[in-house]
Amino acid sequence: MSSPKLPGAPFLAYRDQELHLDQINLNQLAHEHGTPLYVYSRPAMLAALAPYQRALTGRAHLICYAIKANSNLAVLQTFAQAGCGFDIVSAGELARVLAAGGEATKVVFSGVGKTRAEMKTAIEAGVKCFNVESTAELEVLSQVAQSLGQVARVSLRVNPDVDAGTHPYISTGLKGNKFGIAHEVAVATYQRAAQLPGIEVVGIDCHIGSQITDTGPYLDALDRVLDLVEAIESHGIRIHHLDLGGGLGITYTDEVPPAADELIALLISRIDARGHGHRELMFEPGRSLVGNAGVLLTEVMYLKPGEQKNFCVVDAAMNDLMRPALYEAYMGIVNTRLSGDSPEVWDVVGPVCESGDWLGRDRSLAVHSGDVLAVLSAGAYGMTMASNYNTRGRAAEIMVDGDQTWVIRQRESVQELFAKERLIQTNV
Ligand code: PLP
Secondary structure (H helix, E strand, O other): OOOOOOOOOEEEEEEEEEEOOOEEEEEHHHHHHOOEEEEHHHHHHHHHHHHHHHHOOOOEEEEEEHHHHOOOOHHHHHHHHOOEEEEOHHHHHHHHHHHHHOOOEEEEEEEOOOOHHHHHHHHHHOEEEEEEEOOHHHHHHHHHHHOOOOOEEEEEEEEEOOOOOOOOEEEEEOOOOOOOOEEEHHHHHHHHHHHHOOOOEEEEEEEOOOOOOOOHHHHHHHHHHHHHHHHHHHOOOOOEEEEEEOEEEEOOOOOOOHHHHHHHHHHHHHHHHOOOOOOOEEEEOOOOHHHHHHEEEEEEEEEEEEOOEEEEEOOOOOOOOOOOHHOOOOOOOOOEOOOOOOOEEEEEOOOOOOOOOOEEEEEOOOOOOOEEEEEEEOOOOOOHOOOOOOOOOOEEEEEEEOOOEEEOOOOOOOHHHHHOOOOOOOOO
């Protein structure tokens, strides 16, 4: 019997026909904790971080894990203990960093719509840098910093107008995207920033998209950014750091993204060749650090063979894992127990009342009601995008390391879902 391809290998592997993450039997784990259940491997996360760290050794750098990919406190704690900084997009994410033991001085604050209150919180916490996305934001940030008697450190997120070659919803570096400051006006915006009393320019930043599987767009964006740095510095404005964002893809099915160390080596050689080697280098990886370190376990409830389609109804749904419904994303799905039974072709669907509620289409699986399936590569943009649609409590989360397991988030109860709602007083 051949085992299905596992993107999370070697941390994810079949032993005696049973799927294990590290040394933990996932079928047993699902029966102990119930389903849907997210499970993450701590060693897999650290192994994904290692090539970034290796490639940057010996140069001033900061790897800022992009929290939006997976914001569980234990995940943040893992990266904080490994020396990472964090890329945040809200005051909520900053609170998570601090609760997990991360340092505000290693935080960069990204996002197009920071509120005044968020700016104030972040300045008071002492974040390393704001990645500013518009002139309007710059003006407001300057006012907020001044009102606190402080100066906000800033890098401008420039939009290099480079096609990252990825899904339109996760492509961010094109002119038509809402992100960043247009290349043509970047120098003028830096000049404005340099005049503002509440702003100190410290760097430049770009992030061209997510799930990028080619080095070309990164190198193109880097060249555009370095052109800007040279132009900006010719006006006497000093750029201390280069932040090249995140976006490196992972293998969901047959993608072959470059390894992080290969990509960074290429970028560094271009940076050095152009005489920018003295600058601090920053990256904001999310998906590539956690995506293949996690799975979503779900139980098969009903098999519903049909004339046109066979449906395998599982207890996880689009509210637990939105990527298929949102981007038609492919996620590998395997049975946690291999049997000798012949596979059939199934659409794996959830119980939510939407036709878009599917996790996988046309999957060849040998399944029975009661089996536990693992949705693979679910460590990134899984739980962080989960909702309570259809009044479904969000899944529990487990961290594993070797033969140890920790419940890092309890399953949400139904009572918690409407605990903040109130009935109205009527005379009727
Ligand atoms: N930095 C910024 C500004 C982002 O918007 C994102 C994600 O969209 C990331 C970093 C992380 O991207 P990824 O998870 O693809 O590495």
